[in-house]
Amino acid sequence: MLMNIALIALIVLTVLTAARLLNVIQAAATLRGQKAHEVSESDNQLNAFIWLLYLVGLLGMFVYLTVKYYNDQFVPQAASAHGEEVDSLLNLNFIVISIAFVITQVLLIWFSWKYRYNKARRATHYAHNNNLELIWTLVPAVVMAVLVLKGLIVWSHITDDDEGAINLELYARQFDWTARYSGADNALGKANYTMINNDNILGLLSAETIMEQMTLLRRDSTVTDSSIVNGFLPEEKLGKEKTRLRRIIHQIRTIAGFRYEYETGAETFASTYDDVIVRDTIYLPVNRPIKLTMRSQDVIHSAYMPHFRVHMYCVPGTETYFNFTPIITSEEMKEKLNDPDFEYRLYCNNICGATHFNMMLPIRVIDGEAYDTWAAGKKTFGQETTERLAAKGWITRFANNN
């Protein structure tokens, strides 16, 4: 407390002293016959000179930073097929804007210095020149036309669908990633957010998970219902419990629809069973096209893989897609960068809450054979579900019900 008072007193005193000092300086200047609104010869010269230093500094910084940070070490070469096109487009743009940057800054600062005030001279009354203005309308227009055209070509390549791509889902939630491989049939099984529980975080639909979720929900609804009916809850909690019950009923109704589809044979949910869920490291085969499907459980996240020049929002309530083909394996990249710890990474790049910055998953690109072996060794979702239900002793019960 005492410290704070002392600090405030110090600040007040400093301001008062500065004001006093400025007062004296200004009075002295007035005595010397200087006018506060007129810029003196020496001030003009000094500022003109600093502009020159500024120009040198600005261009120097530009060159220094570009050499030091815009190179293979800090911006590793693209590790995907479309990424190479993106990079050459970026380099073209970078060159064009660098030229424009240097020309305009040099002219601006050079003129500021060269035409600094001189009592003996009069400025040239030069209000417009249609030809000049036409030139600097047309030149940027032509340059822009070229850049737009090149950009649109690359854009169309990025957004094209690749034939025979491996279907892979990236699923985001606060604050982690889950990847789902589509398995032998290369089709992702259906999912719905009402199906989500601790053991089925993606909300995948299958006959077993539907029964499991219904059982869990019925139990929850009974507990919630009785806690409401008993009437011991305080007002605030009661409101929350009522919301919870409403939500559970909505869930049960939605899932009943899926169950009906299954029971009538309209839907078998067959493609769910061979899906493989991965939560630690994503493995990708080199030189095979991948089609990413992205979903989110709660808020908007964004799947960002800078090395592959891949970026797409994960939006709750809808699916988004991105196609790409990795072309450099992790091992090759480690050698190129001379960094034995190098990993490709998947980041979240849309603000999603407190630990947004920590939402990350490593990616390893390996050759096709190694990938096939790795994939064959993974447990499928169907196997995991069966084992889980067996452990709970629920399988037989479902069988009896049917």
Added chain:
Amino acid sequence: MSQVQSNQVAQESIHGHEHAHDHHDHKETFITKYIFSQDHKMIAKQFLITGMFMGLVGMLLSLFFRLQLGWPGQEMPILETFLGKWAPDGVLDPNFYLAAVTIHGTILIFMVLTAGLSGTFSNLLIPLQLGARDMASPFLNMLSYWFFFASSAVMMVSLFVETGPASAGWTVYPPLSALPEASSGSGLGMTLWLVSIILFIVSVLIGGLNYITTVLNLRTKGMSMTRMPLTIWAFLITAILGLLSFPVLLAAGLLLLFDRSMGTSFYLSDIYISGQAMEQTGGSPVLYQHLFWFLGHPEVYIILLPSLGITSEVLAVNSRKPIFGYRAMIGSMLGIAFLSFIVWGHHMFVTGMDPLLGSVFTFTTLLIAIPSAIKAFNYITTLWKGNIVFTPGMLFAIGVVSLFISGGLTGIILADSALDVNLHHTYFVVAHFHLVMGVASMFGTFAGVYHWFPKMFGRMMNKKLGYIHFWVTIISAYGVFFPMHYMGLAGVPRRYYQNFEFFDGFADLNVVISIFAIIGGLVQFLFVFNFFYSAFRGPKAPKNPWKATTLEWTTPVKGIHGNWPGDIPAVHRWPYDYSVPNGEERDFIPQDEALSEQEKEAKVTH
């Protein structure tokens, strides 16, 4: 012309009445003069000083998160002194980090660079440069300020609530901003944020209507649209942009409010949070982004255009030359304003929007480069063969052009959907918009304050302090934002509490950036000191200190109610008659000076 004249007469008769009061027993109390003032000059000062206060708050918040980014995890007792429970043991809390980022952006964009800039200079200059006694509706003008004040007050209050201020980024994308379960800042803090912004929109709309009406109806005799200074053109176009785009933000905000509190599902769909599956289905979070950016992109020009208008004026006055290509400047501003309504999708290339739409938005966005290039080259040509006086205002105006170019050029890269994929939400974007929109507009504001300070307070600011302020600020601005481009190219995401586990190559660069930010922040206190000191103790200003041609310099030094003691001056020429080769010693001809015989003849022969 006859319409202008009849308005003129009407205005005279209205204000003639008030004038009589001035001379008799018109007693202005402290409250009517300084608080609920209806005088445009006082309202301008209110906007400016409120904007300056909010600016300091916004800047302080940015220093808090720069400390964290420069020295992640380091214990800094000063943070605990300021933030208490939000910085336990002097380490910034990740929730408050996001809140600081959010409120910094909101305050700077809305409170400082929209209200503080447009509010100040539109109010000050529209009547003075057009030759009007006051705004079309002084009462609405007063309301506009007080809505802004209320909005700022609510935003300040939100900083102190238990669960923390809004922390979903200044764009407050739902569902994060809609669900208190998703982030503590999405509770009461977010509600206050929305209330504050709604009040703010009311302020902008009332103010904008007033600016537009005044410009269209209250110009003095002879002040045709093409004789208006470029400042007024900029304010007019800005007000129109605001009037057309802010209502859309209001709609977006109201729908968000409904989603938050009434169980609607405009933006919410299929969400599972806190162990429960919400009932809302069928909404679209991307809808919010469309609505938001429909305001959001014009907003960039609402911020930038007034600053460019001020720059045009200050450059012309201090290079003692007419602005080059007056009509092209107006045309390019109109072009930019029009295009700003059809480019919003370039903020959304990676939201899953149809790729075809992406192509269209790339095309329209890159078109903006053309009018922008015209403006930049016209500024440069204005300096050519000038006779440049380096007042502090002039330094800041040249600074605006330099920053506008540096920041604008990288926009060419970001506008390209193919390139934006990898740069979206990285530090490249942070660098781009801070230079071209943030710092450039801030510099425009400073140029305006230094240039028109004599008009506001009848006194001069200290030049030497102005010089120090300028040079330290521009060097710090480049020191902070230029290196960020390179972090962005390497893929460092923005809004990360700490990056450097994965991007450790940039740890030292982040320290440098933070040091520049601290220096640049501290030197602003020099400006604040200069401002308040000079307002009370600065040397008295002459009537026309910069030898400018525009009408505001024909009013008495001590601003009076109604602006001109006698008749309003009539205008006979455009505002840029500097260094006309007429054999006179004087290098400017005020707008209210009648044409000489020589000039009349020249006109006839044309």
